[in-house]
Amino acid sequence: MSFPKEFLWGGATAANQYEGAYLEDGKGINTSDTLTNGSHTVARRVTWKNPKTGETGSSPMMFFSGKDFIPEGVEPAILEGEYYPSHTATDFYHHYKEDIALMAEMGFKTFRLSMNWARIFPNGDDEEANPAGLKFYDEVFDECKKYNIEPLVTLSHYETPIGLTIKYGGWKSRKCIDFFEKYATTVIKHYAGKVKYYLTFNEINIMSFMPYMAGGLVDFSDQAKAQGAHNQFVASAKVVKFTHENYPDIKIGQMLAYQPTYTFTCDPADQVLALERQQQILWYSDVQTGGYYPAYKLKEYERKGIKLDDTPEDYELIKNYSADFLSFSCYGSSTVTTHEVKDDAGGNFSMGVTNPYVKTNAWGWATDPACLRLACNTLYYRYNKPVWIVENGIGWSDKLEADHTVHDDYRIEYLRQNIQSMDDAINKDGVDLMGYTMWGCIDLVSASTGEMRKRYGFVYVDRDDEGNGTLNRYRKDSFYWYKKVIETQGEDLA
Secondary structure (H helix, E strand, C coil), X not given: CCCCCCCEEEEECCHHHHCCCCCHHHCCCEHHHHXXXXXXXXXXXXXXXXXXXXXXXXXXXXXXXXXXXXXXCCEECCCCXXXXXXXXXXXXXXXXHHHHHHHHHHCCCEEEEECCHHHHCCCCCCCCCCHHHHHHHHHHHHXXXXXXXXXXXXXXXXXXXXXXXXXXXXXXXXXXXXXXXXXXXXXXXXXXXXXXXXXXXXXXXXXXXXXXXXXXXXXXXXXXXXXXXXXXXXXXXXXXXXXXXXCCCCEEEEEEECCCEEECCCCHHHHHHHHHHHHHHHHHHHHHCCCCCCHHHHHHHHHHCCCCCCCHHHHHHHHHCCCCEEEEECCCCXXXXXXXXXXXXXXXXXXXXXXXXXXXXXXXXXXXXXXXXXXHHHHHHHHCCXXXXXXXXXXXXXXXXXXXXXXXXXXXXXXXXXXXXXXXXXXXXXXXXXXXXXXXXXXXXXXXXXCCCCECCCEEECCCCCCCCCCCEEECHHHHHHHHHHHCCCCCCC
């Protein structure tokens, strides 16, 4: 069976991991610009400065930090002597023509990228947009159009302007709703005719795990995270409302970090734990795509004493202007248990315990050949709206050979299994799947570890974990394999 002819094959990137040029042409600083590099065993750090005393320091960027994330009275800041991967990343800013040409050579139908909010509004609350920032993305979208590549644009991908964090505490402030609405509507107006698909917030549910990255929060309390998520829901609904009323051909989607959850045993207590873990993911899409707060989340807020700063109008907006489609990331599955086990899985955020039936890579990520079929079915039939896989891939320590080739058969095998899983979701289960954008199609910095060594792309970029390298691009074996997959509409996976 083949994929529908309108299926959007492509790849995905994020500005903070790929774009670079962090202060060029009037761009402001964002939260990711204050994140150092790290590794699988050493956490990335957020650097800070006390504006009154001049004291400087850093705090580890742990996935489940408590509310004392950074000391009281300090501000995230860039310090001399530290290495910040986002500042150059893999330099799409100066290589965009070359990179988009490589995507076109593979046959991309779509390219998912994020816009850097601080490149358009350097402080987040500026009166006027930065013309140089708008011009850069104009040039990027014109280059996409040259090759008939449809842009899929994420408006906020772990890149809150640092000014909003320092002045307002980030997304826990309702003021950010208006700032984001101004940014988003400016962008949608400016690029009307060039961009047809938008996502408002990347992996909005990461607010629960990494609120600094997801919403510029330095207060990691449950109250602040709940308020930050609510404010993003309202902002997203306002953007959907504006777009539906003014540009009905443009579609606004949600983006969810999703993974199927398995139980380690058939103990009923494990089944309940798996249910609760899924609820902690799906309540975000229940609100943003389903249009309502589920009762189980409201009960949790009641138990914890969380009271939202909200208005009746918020819930009308959420109900009437939910997302047009649900996009999601899915790299594998997680396995949970209430029982004592000897080893824990590592990986992205929390993978739970090691599942003996699936393979893992060097970073502890479970590579599950059924995960996309399961995810597509769960999400599509929960909301009956089109779904779109906008992140899926495998990080690996690729080796560049002397002849500038990269033999990444492990990536080809991973993608072969995942594309077969998508095929099953479409042709066996009837899921309305819009497209597939493989994560990190051109090598970029890892969000979780800040490494270059953990590579995802079809194209190798000569850059190392300390920022050394020529930034030259080299096609991997997977480049030619994916080209063949697109040419045959997914029929030839050999």
